Structures are given as structure tokens and as C-alpha cells.
Amino acid sequence: MLVIGAGAAGGALTWRLAQGGLRVVCLEQGGWIDWAHDAPTSGYDWEVIRETSRHPNPNVRCHAWDYPVADADTEIKPMMWNGVGGSLVHWGAHFPRLRPSDFRVRTLDGVADDWPLDYYELEPYYDLNDRMVGVSGLAGDPGNPPRSPRQTPPVSPGRGGSIMARAFDRLGWHWWLPDIAINTEPYGGRGACNNCGPCDLGCPQKARVSTDVTYWPLAIGLGAELRSECRVAEVTVDEHGLATGATYFDRDGRLLHQRAAAVVVCANGVGTPRLLLLSQSKHHPNGLANSSGLVGKRLMHHPTGFVTGVFDEMLEDWKGNFSQAIVCQHFYETDLARGFVRGFQMQCIRAGGGPVGTAVGQYLAGLPWGEEHHHRFAEQFGRTVSLTVTSEDLPEETNAVTLDAELKDGNGIPAPRLHYRVGDNTKRMIAWGVDRAVEAFQEAGAKRIVTQQLVESAGFHFLGTARMGDDPADSVLDRWGRAHDCANLWVGGGSPFVTGAGLNPTSTIMALALRTADAILATAKGREVAG
Amino acid sequence: MSGKGAGAGAGPGAGTDAGPDASAPGDPATLLVAVLDRLLPPHGDLPGAGGLGLAAQILPERAEGVLAQLPAGFTALAAAEQTAALAAVEQAALAAFALLLKFAYIAYYRDPRVMARIEQATGYAARPPQPLGYELEPADPTLLDVVKARAPHYRDTREVTR
Ligand SMILES: Cc1cc2nc3c(=O)[nH]c(=O)nc-3n(C[C@H](O)[C@H](O)[C@H](O)COP(=O)(O)OP(=O)(O)OC[C@H]3O[C@@H](n4cnc5c(N)ncnc54)[C@H](O)[C@@H]3O)c2cc1C
Numbered sequence: 105m106l107v108i109g110a111g112a113a114g115g116a117l118t119w120r121l122a123q124g125g126l127r128v129v130c131l132e133q134g135g136w137i138d139w140a141h142d143a144p145t146s147g148y149d150w151e152v153i154r155e156t157s158r159h160p161n162p163n164v165r166c167h168a169w170d171y172p173v174a175d176a177d178t179e180i181k182p183m184m185w186n187g188v189g190g191s192l193v194h195w196g197a198h199f200p201r202l203r204p205s206d207f208r209v210r211t212l213d214g215v216a217d218d219w220p221l222d223y224y225e226l227e228p229y230y231d232l233n234d235r236m237v238g239v240s241g242l243a244g245d246p247g248n249p250p251r252s253p254r255q256t257p258p259v260s261p262g263r264g265g266s267i268m269a270r271a272f273d274r275l276g277w278h279w280w281l282p283d284i285a286i287n288t289e290p291y292g293g294r295g296a297c298n299n300c301g302p303c304d305l306g307c308p309q310k311a312r313v314s315t316d317v318t319y320w321p322l323a324i325g326l327g328a329e330l331r332s333e334c335r336v337a338e339v340t341v342d343e344h345g346l347a348t349g350a351t352y353f354d355r356d357g358r359l360l361h362q363r364a365a366a367v368v369v370c371a372n373g374v375g376t377p378r379l380l381l382l383s384q385s386k387h388h389p390n391g392l393a394n395s396s397g398l399v400g401k402r403l404m405h406h407p408t409g410f411v412t413g414v415f416d417e418m419l420e421d422w423k424g425n426f427s428q429a430i431v432c433q434h435f436y437e438t439d440l441a442r443g444f445v446r447g448f449q450m451q452c453i454r455a456g457g458g459p460v461g462t463a464v465g466q467y468l469a470g471l472p473w474g475e476e477h478h479h480r481f482a483e484q485f486g487r488t489v490s491l492t493v494t495s496e497d498l499p500e501e502t503n504a505v506t507l508d509a510e511l512k513d514g515n516g517i518p519a520p521r522l523h524y525r526v527g528d529n530t531k532r533m534i535a536w537g538v539d540r541a542v543e544a545f546q547e548a549g550a551k552r553i554v555t556q557q558l559v560e561s562a563g564f565h566f567l568g569t570a571r572m573g574d575d576p577a578d579s580v581l582d583r584w585g586r587a588h589d590c591a592n593l594w595v596g597g598g599s600p601f602v603t604g605a606g607l608n609p610t611s612t613i614m615a616l617a618l619r620t621a622d623a624i625l626a627t628a629k630g631r632e633v634a635g
Numbered sequence: 636m637s638g639k640g641a642g643a644g645a646g647p648g649a650g651t652d653a654g655p656d657a658s659a660p661g662d663p664a665t666l667l668v669a670v671l672d673r674l675l676p677p678h679g680d681l682p683g684a685g686g687l688g689l690a691a692q693i694l695p696e697r698a699e700g701v702l703a704q705l706p707a708g709f710t711a712l713a714a715a716e717q718t719a720a721l722a723a724v725e726q727a728a729l730a731a732f733a734l735l736l737k738f739a740y741i742a743y744y745r746d747p748r749v750m751a752r753i754e755q756a757t758g759y760a761a762r763p764p765q766p767l768g769y770e771l772e773p774a775d776p777t778l779l780d781v782v783k784a785r786a787p788h789y790r791d792t793r794e795v796t797r
Contacts, residue, residue, distance in 0.1 A: 248789050459750070463744055
């Protein structure tokens with residue numbers, strides 16, 4: 105078996121395959137990070153590093169492991185990490201599950217498409233993945249299906265989260281303590297979170313989940329081989345159009361070929377369609393597994409509105425994981441009276457940043473220079489809470505990943521190009537959601553409220569670019585993640601998503617990857633999974 | 636732009652026919668000290684960013700886009716006039732100004748004297764976040780009382796057929 109990409113999906117899937125007794129090689133274009141010696145948050149320059157060499161946008165950080173992404177045609181800029189662990193090296197670890205309705209949006213709400221599976225089919229894989237990685241949180245949210253006990257207790261909402269929780273209560277809006285893939289107590293041989301804040305720079309305690317500290321050591325222990333700094337250029341096929349392996353550049357720039365009985369592409373929602381489009385052949389003239397023409401199309405993000413309240417009270421907003429204090433999914437389901445279909449979640453986040461981040465501006469605009477500067481710093485630093493409006497995007501074929509005609513990566517391989525405009529339904533949803541967030545901050549007593557209708561840098565979740573479905577004419581993959589057009593090609597990651605849902609995708613990405621691995625194992629053992 | 640003295644509110648230096656910095660006197664290092672003092676002026680007992688000696692930490696290429704646009708005699712202007720001249724440069728050369736500002740902020744807030752001041756004023760420790768992290772106060776046990784009391788209200792789909 106050949107797996108391409110050692111991120112969230114690649115790590116989970118490889119472990120499961122290795123556990124099932126298959127011989128797996130994984131090719132990953134980036135390398136490992138040694139958290140004991142290379143954790144930016146252990147040095148005084150951590151905020152400088154955050155703005156430069158560990159910026160989440162590959163076009164800003166321009167690491168040798170990265171490929172460039174042509175982004176002139178997208179309203180939302182790409183954020184990812186290219187190395188062992190994948191984008192989990194940068195992530196905030198908010199770990200919600202999709203809700204049952206997310207799998208049935210066509211039937212329930214008349215938009216987009218239903219998934220070829222439902223929540224309850226995926227539930228055992230959510231549970232398995234939670235046990236494998238460790239999730240902090242609190243079971244019993246009446247706003248979601250019942251959940252198995254969480255592995256470690258919830259993260260404290262802190263001062264800001266508590267203020268917003270009380271405000272939501274007064275407004276009658278449901279909220280809960282979120283599932284977060286961060287140990288609050290030691291779990292799985294990894295340490296506990298010490299609330300340092302900038303999870304996006306990695307976690308020297310290994311409290312925050314990433315596959316380089318969870319699944320990969322286990323997979324390698326079971327015999328899987330992870331070849332890092334090896335960038336795949338093309339998935340190769342035989343005269344019948346079946347996958348035979350992949351050509352790749354190793355760290356010395358040599359072009360090599362890895363043979364395989366089957367190939368699983370887990371290169372994320374941008375890298376996967378890029379690779380499939382690059383892999384053209386007689387049988388697959390428009391790119392591998394692309395007879396539907398949908399490879400790369402239906403790109404969905406979670407277009408994000410962002411509202412920040414600045415409070416008189418010192419909230420110590422630098423304490424605790426940044427991505428999540430509490431979560432409000434009160435406006436998640438469709439209510440057409442609001443003027444849009446589907447809905448959104450509000451993540452209550454601690455995005456104040458350190459002193460440099462406060463001044464330079466991250467989610468919040470930077471501070472003015474000059475006489476006003478010090479006053480504004482004192483007014484804002486440590487005193488903010490933010491609410492996201494994490495919206496559900498609807499799939500549109502014009503939102504797509506294609507190959508750029510000119511831009512190339514360090515190995516001369518064409519770079520992907522993003523084409524993306526926020527749809528009208530989503531814009532209305534965000535505008536309405538931003539008004540709700542303002543209402544919540546007014547209720548909470550914020551002194552100043554700052555709104556943003558669209559965070560340009562919120563391109564963290566790339567979904568839908570090789571969708572699953574039952575009909576080969578309008579989907580790329582079957583319900584297990586296997587390509588309709590190529591029986592020994594499988595895909596993991598955000599690409600298989602049929603719709604985007606209005607919440608963070610990674611617990612679903614990992615659960616799907618485990619389920620796809622079980623389908624591969626069944627196939628390998630001659631027990632074909634039902635179509 | 637403010638060259639040839641056309642800058643909005645630019646001071647006497649700009650009022651002369653001196654033009655942008657191509658002909659402006661003063662070495663870039665001195666000019667940068669003055670600029671930094673206006674971007675991040677003195678505060679309490681701390682001098683401005685220039686007075687703190689932070690000019691040396693800013694690579695010349697990150698400052699030159701701004702310095703080249705300053706009116707002649709910038710260093711001799713009164714503080715308010717320097718501010719007005721810089722505001723005009725910001726208008727005219729947005730990207731260059733943003734670059735210098737970003738690295739001025741980075742140098743300033745990375746300085747141990749500034750960090751110590753922030754610690755004193757806010758309690759934010761003047762050290763990296765790791766390895767010590769922070770103590771996050773535990774949640775009030777009653778915080779969940781209202782939401783826990785709600786009946787299940789998610790949209791179930793077990794009975795939904797496609
Ligand atoms: C700043 C940030 C914050 C985030 N916060 C959250 C959050 O709170 N909650 C959440 O659910 N999600 C979050 N995410 C998103 C999350 O990281 C992704 O959903 C997840 O990592 C996607 O998994 P994946 O396996 O599809 O791709 P990745 O994890 O991105 O892995 C893909 C891997 O494939 C490799 N690859 C690509 N092309 C090739 C090639 N040609 N050859 C070899 N290797 C290749 C890449 O180098 C990469 O390592 C965040 C992301 C970022 C950047």
C-alpha cells in the first residue's frame with residue numbers, strides 16, 4: 105500500500121492499515137519537527153516566528169517543504185503545514201463532530217447533496233479516533249447526539265468564556281464546553297496542556313494532538329514506513345488505468361518510483377486534487393479518476409465572520425488554548441426566516457495574541473501608531489474575547505482547485521491555483537451571524553465591539569474537492585472513499601466531503617480515514633465492501 | 636505623495652522645495668531613530684522606540700521605503716510635524732509603511748524593558764509561553780446549570796430516508 109501525505113488522514117489511515125497487517129509506505133513531502141528542540145513558544149522570539157517562518161500561510165513562510173499556492177483568485181487565503189503531522193502542526197484542535205443533519209442537507213433542507221453515509225454509520229469511527237488521540241470535553245450536550253465519555257476533562261472557559269456563557273444564557277442561546285483534541289490530563293503517553301496559548305506554534309508538551317505525536321509513532325511501531333521529504337509528482341497507472349504506485353522526488357532531488365498494489369491520496373483538499381489533476385494518462389486524460397470532471401471542484405471553506413469584544417475588565421486572554429473557550433451551535437440548523445439556508449457555529453476564542461500580535465494585528469486589526477498607540481495597547485491587551493461566525497458553505501463548481509499554468513514548486517511541479525468566491529447564501533448567513541455576535545457582546549457588556557465580515561486568512565479547511573457519492577457521473581469517490589474510475593485508488597482527507605457543514609472538519613476527516621482503512625482492509629482480504 | 640511639499644499637513648520641511656529623501660540630508664540611521672520615536676513615542680518612564688536603541692534591529696531594507704519618502708529636515712521638525720509628515724508617507728506608500736511598522740512593533744514588544752513594563756501593568760509574564768505555561772482558573776461549577784437542564788434538541792435523522 106502506498107499512502108501519500110502524513111497529515112491527519114494519512115496518519116490515522118496508515119495506523120489502521122498497519123494494525124490490520126498490511127505493508128504500508130507513506131511518502132510525505134515535508135519532514136519531522138523535533139518538539140523537544142524546535143518549539144518556537146519556548147523562546148523569546150515566538151511571536152516573530154509566528155509572523156515569519158512558522159506562518160500558517162505557505163506563501164508567506166516559503167519553507168523548502170512547501171509548495172506555493174496561486175491565490176490571486178481567492179477571497180480566502182490558504183493556511184496549511186506541509187510536513188509529518190500535516191496541518192495539525194498548526195491547528196487549534198477544536199474537535200466537534202458533524203451533526204446528524206449535516207449528512208442529509210438535500211433531504212432536510214433542499215440544498216446541495218446528501219452524503220452516502222449518515223452520522224450513525226460514522227459514530228463508531230468517531231469514538232475509535234477519540235480514544236486513539238484523546239479528547240477533552242464533557243459528554244452530555246443536549247444539543248448534540250449522546251457521546252461517549254471524553255478522555256480528559258474539559259478545558260476551562262477562562263474569564264472571557266465564562267462572561268460569554270452567562271451572556272448566552274441570558275439571551276436563551278444554547279452553548280457547551282467544546283470537544284478539544286488537547287489533553288487536560290496526561291493521556292496516551294503524552295503530557296497535559298499548561299495553557300500556554302499559541303497552539304498554532306506546536307506543543308512541546310505534546311498535549312495537543314497531531315499525528316506526528318499520536319498515530320505515526322504507533323504506525324511505525326507496527327512496521328509502516330514513513331519516507332519524509334519525498335514529494336510525489338504523479339500517481340502512475342497501468343494499461344488498464346489501475347494505479348501502480350507513484351513517482352516522487354526524494355530529498356536529494358532524485359526522481360524515483362514507488363510501486364504499490366493500491367494508492368491512498370491523503371494530501372489535503374488542495375494537494376489531493378492537485379496530484380490527481382497532475383496524473384493524466386490515456387485512461388485518465390483529464391486527470392486521475394476525473395471522468396465526472398469534479399476533481400478539484402466544489403471547493404468549500406468555512407467562510408468566517410469575526411467579532412471581538414474589548415472589555416474593561418482584565419480577562420488574561422493569553423491564558424489557555426486559543427481556538428476555543430466555549431461553543432455555541434444555537435443557530436446551526438435551518439430557519440428560513442433568517443434569510444438563508446443552513447447555519448453556523450460561534451466559537452468563543454481567545455485570539456488576543458501576545459504583545460506583538462496585539463500591536464501588529466492578527467484576527468483583530470493592528471494598533472495605530474503614534475500618540476494613541478500606548479493608550480490603545482493598554483485598553484486592548486489581555487481584555488478581548490472573540491466570536492467566530494463559522495458558516496456552512498454550499499458547494500459550487502466554480503469554486504475550485506486547478507493547476508496553475510506558470511507557478512511551480514521547488515521540484516518544477518505545477519502549483520495549484522485556488523478559485524474561490526463567497527456565495528450569496530453564505531454572505532447573508534455571516535452578516536446575520538455577525539449581528540448575533542454583536543448582540544452577545546452587548547449583552548456581555550463589552551466596551552468596544554469590532555466586526556469583520558470575512559477573515560481573509562481563514563482558509564484552514566479545504567473540503568469537497570473529490571466528493572463521495574453513489575453515482576459516478578456526479579461524484580469522484582464511492583461511499584468508502586474509493587475512486588469510481590480506478591478500483592485501487594482511494595482518497596482520505598477533506599476532499600471526500602459532500603457538504604462542508606458549519607463546523608471544524610478534522611474529527612470527521614480522521615473518522616472517515618479510519619473507515620476507509622477498514623474498507624481497504626476488507627478489500628485486501630477479498631471481502632469486497634458493499635458498493 | 637508628499638514629495639515637493641504637497642503632503643497633507645506636512646511641516647516646514649515639506650514646505651520647502653526639497654522633495655523626497657533623495658536629496659534629504661541625514662544618515663538613514665539617525666532618520667530611523669527619529670521615525671521610531673514617532674511611531675512608538677515615549678511612554679511613562681520609557682523612551683520611544685528610537686530612544687530605546689531599536690533602530691539597529693531593523694534591517695535597512697525594511698525601512699528604506701519610508702525613509703526615502705521623508706521630507707528634508709525631518710529630524711529637525713517638531714514632534715507633531717514629524718507625525719504629520721509620517722502620516723503623509725503612510726498615505727502615499729502604504730506597503731512600505733506597513734512593513735516598517737510591523738518590524739518596529741516586533742522590535743519594540745520584544746525588548747526586555749518593554750516586556751518588563753507590560754508585566755508590571757498587566758501581569759503578563761515577561762518570559763516565553765513555554766515551558767511554564769499559565770494557570771487557567773477553573774470554571775465556576777454552576778456555569779453549566781442552565782444548558783445542562785435543557786432537553787435534547789438536536790435534529791435527529793435516524794428516521795429520515797433519502
Ligand atoms: C492554523 C490552522 C488551524 C486549524 N484549526 C483547526 C481546528 O481547530 N479544528 C479543526 O478541525 N481543524 C483545524 N485546522 C484544519 C486541520 O489542520 C485540517 O483539517 C487537517 O489537517 C486536514 O487533514 P488532511 O490529512 O486532509 O491534510 P493535512 O493534515 O494538511 O495533511 C496533508 C499532508 O500531505 C502532504 N502532501 C501534500 N502534497 C503532497 C505530495 N505531492 N507529496 C507528498 N506529500 C504531500 C502535506 O505535506 C501534508 O503533510 C486548522 C488548520 C490550520 C492551518
